[in-house]
Amino acid sequence: MAAPQQVHVRAAPLARALRTRVAAAAASASSPERALLGLSEPDLRQLAVDLGQQSYRGKQLHDLLYKSRAKQIQEFSHVPKVFREALVGAGWKVGRSPVHHAVTASDGTTKILLKLEDNRLIETVGIPVDDDKGPSRLTACVSSQVGCPLRCSFCATGKGGFARNLHAHEIVEQVLAIEETFQHRVTNVVFMGMGEPMLNLKSVLEAHRCLNKELKIGQRMITISTVGVPSTIKKLASHKLQSTLAVSLHAPNQKLRETIVPTGINDAKEHAEELAELLHTCGGGYHVNLIPYNPIQGSEYKRPYRKVVQAFVDALEARKITVSVRQTRGLDANAACGQLRNEFQKNPLLESSPSSEPNLVPA
Template sequence: LTASSPSSSRTPHVDSRVLLGMSEQELQQLAVEFGQQSYRGKQLHHLIYKRKEKEIQDFSHLPQAFRNALIEAGWRLGRSPIYQSVTAADGTVKLLIKLEDNRLIETVGIPVQDEKGSMRLTACVSSQVGCPLRCSFCATGKGGYSRNLQRHEIIEQVLAIEDIFKHRVTNVVFMGMGEPMLNLKSVLDAHRCLNKDVQIGQRMITISTVGVPNTIKRLASHKLQSTLAVSLHAPNQELREMIVPSAKSYPLDAIMKDCRDYFAETSRRVTFEYALLAGVNDSVEQAKELAELLHEWGRGHHVNLIPFNPIEGSEYRRPYKKAVSAFASALESRKITTSVRQTRGLDASAACGQLRNNFQKKPLLTESDGEQSQSKVAVAC
């Protein structure tokens, strides 16, 4: 599977008349095209990204005639309604957002307080409706795949999290539904907006991938100061193909080489994500094998261990804490920088795709099926 594969690139008709995602310069130009002074574009920018208004008619700082003209010309803000919100005991919030074509995507807000009482708020955003890669342990892949997200559909997830928490998002991770590298243009466009307009630092943004040939090189060419997170999940090619079927098209030695090149190009440490599956890839011997692989790779890496989040119908199990600790210790004793992800929201369908799948038992029709029903919500299938 490649970035240009037809099965992975289905994108809806891109409507350019969406304000969300436009830069201040673009908004100024738009204002001038509507016969307004350019400063009206700056006001638009403030209303969209600072005040986070949801409808053009709410732009009370703008002349009514300008607002009406935008609406009559088919312009829209590009914010979607929240269909479902679930809050876990630890404060993690998972949202289902209903898109214009009536499909659902997930986004997660993860609040963490430091020792000084300051809150770091991370938004975990989706890049596709579903995912075509079908990793064996992932709930999103089991729910099917529909299409890529447009730029504004990614950005609005971050704004939705800020609305819920009444707090600024400090970190963004592209680790929600979908494979970001199969929608790289929209991801990069959203990245630019999140950095320049929403004002989230590049170093506070992480782009994840399970590995799609040639795309890590493309990402490196942009020389972003963001973290690349590679979903490795195995210390060797044979086991990786079992866990991640798409690995057949991207051998481990090739992905490791591209990661080395990313580090050389950006000087940004690469994170290797490793989902621990009980009895599958969590033995101390496999930890030693992983350490050997990374020693061959060189410097500039970090391993993030993720104890498996159980999903309905999966044959995989979450490892015991003792096994997780032993795996981490085996890596650390071999001088591999390692962290264990604190699992958040286990009581709120924490694993990516689980909440959406709760609404997917009986697939519903979508607008593209020609039988739209306003009383129903469609899901990717």
């Protein structure tokens, strides 16, 4: 029997429970591209003026980016040729990447590989849902880094190493790619793909703003997930977003957490009781989301039996902790949570580089 992979607690003030070693993203994103995607209408208006055009040309750019979804400046047929040439001459690009590969699971979940300008591949997942919360919801699971420096032992992404942080537009374009693939508007966004969002907070916040303001996705429909980086969580809290923070605890105590969930040791009744006690000491407003482990190739861990998961749920509910079990999606497409492994590069995610071994520092 194996354990539920993670416990997501939808609240932030858990710093004392989250003291663990985390990797500092020593390698920031490579030299920033001059990408139009991600810019606000005021930014685009100012850019137009800076390039000798009238301000309203910036509004046209905004419509081309977020309504027409143009992918190349050459597609900007509604603006003068001289303006298009000025944009190209100044080094500006739209900031859209081609779809390198896509695979769809039997449940409709689709994993998309995008090929970035530096030839690295990132993964994003589209998850269609019809349930009692409303018809035709479409969730985008987006990546925040190329690879991940944390290397949780159960996670496929970390096994490929860490290359760099994503720029904001590289996060936003994942949502656009999903909308184009499904021909449906994305209603929810979860930062639960490749990487640790708290180690790329600047780009995550910029992307969050764009998703909310330019793509009109409500803040309450956006979830940011983290394994727990206390100092950065505090910075995130200072922005007073109306989004959900999902903290992946993995275990109810630090000693167990540091083992990173070996098979069958974090799903016992006493662990549920200890978790409930921990949450009660932290106050109210928490919701536990249990994630049964998704098996990956080469891993010794196994998915728990349903009765084991249900016993864990029962133990939490008996102690008045609200809890749900994450529905597994895209398992047969390697698209389920924890399955984000790049299968299309000889050495997944990166070639050998100085940035692939970030230093570990105390949180």
